[in-house]
Amino acid sequence: MKKLILGSALMLALSVSFVSCKEATDKAKEATEAAENTANEAVDGAKEVVEETKEAVTEAVDGIPSFDDAAVAEYVKTYDEYVSEYKEAAESKNMTAFAALGTKGQELATKSQEVMKNLSADDAKKLTEYMTAKSKELQEYATKMTN
Incomplete structure (x- = not known):
């Protein structure tokens, strides 16, 4: 009986640890996606700035x-x-x-x-x-x- 209770407690502990790992994995995925979105927005913003700067330089150099x-x-x-x-x-x-x-x-x-x-x-x-x-x-x- 002790083995059955001890085995059950061990299985319960392992189950809890797997659930905790799954939650941590989900949170890590969410953080990664958020970081990717932020990086993409930064790249898009940088592209806009580069284009505007290019136009300003062309206008300043050519006067057109x-x-x-x-x-x-x-x-x-x-x-x-x-x-x-x-x-x-x-x-x-x-x-x-x-x-x-x-x-x-x-x-x-x-x-x-x-x-x-x-x-x-x-x-x-x-x-x-x-x-x-x-x-x-x-x-x-x-x-x-x-x-």
């Missing part, structure tokens, strides 16, 4: 903001080239080149109306800021040319 619409991006690139040509003509006081830029300026004005139709609010803000800055540059170049 990035746009969601490819047509707007192409227009801004063309306009930036126009401003560079305008600067060269103004600095060299080359009136022939300056006159040729008048036609290009008119073409860009027409194209800007087409591009403006499909702008998102964010792109419209970026384009307005860009065009304001470039207009100021053009005014400075024109002033230098007349002096």
